[in-house]
Amino acid sequence: MTKTTTIEMHHIDKTFGHDTSKIQVLKDIDFTAQKGEMSLVIGPSGSGKSTFLTIAGGLQTPTAGTVTVEDTPLTTIPVKQRDALRLNKIGFILQAYNLVPFLTVQEQFSFVDRIKGTTHMDPSGLAALLDDLGISDLVDKYPSELSGGQTQRVAIARALYPDPEIVLADEPTAALDSQRVAVVGQLLHDLAKKHDKSIIVVTHDMRLEQFADHIYEILDGTMRQAS
């Protein structure tokens, strides 16, 4: 089976600040993700995992280097096109707070229908997803009425609902117990294997290790493959 590259990053540098307060968060990072594979990026807090993931998804631009998503060079296309790419190809599971506070769980999904129009899960697919994640009973609740773990699972469903080619997840299991971690790990793994998606998870949760095809480690801004 030939591999199809979804995300390709070359020589990525990222620095914040100027002059004396300048810090280099990412140094010369090379990274590729394939369809049908799940990659895990681990590293201690503050090591630059979120920064790496947001650059991969086009939310931030790197200081140097190139990012290519499905043959589109992210760093050179206009903002509008980047938005469209995010809307159509990429599902972000953000580390914190990525639900719209004034929409119920059900409305978080129907809003996707309105904006995206096509290519999202059918109702039975959504029902199965909610069931897997154990959040079927929560559809009429507002985000403020959910616990941390429930919010996280709804956020995962929200990101997967548009049926994106690429899923970028930032600490998707931080608020979950081991049982739920296994469910989410298996879910993401299945997405890669059965639906040929490209999954990238950044985390310091080692419980996800068993579900990944590749594991990378970020330390002091540099990345190396761990297995």
Added chain:
Amino acid sequence: MYLAWKEIKHEKLRYGLIVGMILLISYLVYILSGLSFGLAQQSTEAITSWGAQSVILDKDANTSLQQSMLTKSQTDKLTLTKKESYVGQTPVVTKQAQHKNVSAQFLGLDWAQFIGTKLTLVYGHKPTKANQVVVDDAFKTDGYALGDKIQFNSNKDHYTIVGFTHNAKIDIAPVVYGSLSTWRDLKKLPATFTASGIISRDADYSTGIAQLKTYPVSTFINKLPGYSAQNMTFTFMIAFLMIISLVVIAVFLYILTIQKIPNYAVLRAQGVPSGVLVNNTISQALLLVFGGLALGSSLTALTAKLLPAAVPIAFNWPMLIGVTAGILLTGVVGALIPVKLILKVDPVTVIS
């Protein structure tokens, strides 16, 4: 619109307060402009009801019908058409044993001329004798009725009310229509005087007499006692109110938008185009302003109904539409100011 509406529904208190604020502002503007128009009408109602185009006065009368006098030697040289009417104006206090005194404006007419023939009555009939008068229906609120015999000032003569007419006010006082001879009696003038002036429905009526001048009716109205000053006062009040409400509404919408930036960042991270968010913000502002205006105008209508008849309040469509459009525009401008912020929302801010 979807997001805008959902958000309003979820944050009822916050948006309710803003709608309430717009309600109060629009209520105030509506009432003020209603009072302004109502008061202005009290100066001009009668003149408007005649359909006057020009007013002919003595050129040294300072454009005042009350101050002007036309002598018989002048008017003998004139030929009046169907479009001209003599009017003799003098302020009077009407007295009647059972009712309280009313400050009014007496207008003496030649009942065969157009003002007299075109006058519409709500009750009774037009005078057939010199001692009969038709009065504005404001007299009814003071208890006057058909057949009442009234006196003017300290004069001995009695006059009988034979008819009521509607919308007859001039110089902020109800009108008593009588005859030109009564006008002369009240002014204690000899028969060598004809009237105070001539009202014409012809904008270009000219007398050919050097001492008499034809004024366009707008000039005449602007010179009515207090009319311009009062209108200017109201105009300034309303204009300042509009400017202040622009600032207040804009500030509120600005704060509202700032508070929503984190939500917008979430949506931007999901790939929602900023155009959708800008649209959302503006349609939300319009919803709020429309809501406030609808409630404000309902409250105004209710108030106008409940106000005692003595309070002059009146509305006309051009004014209502102007005020409403002004407030709507205010809302849109207020919503547009923070648009730059929305366009600049950085989705990365919600990452960590």
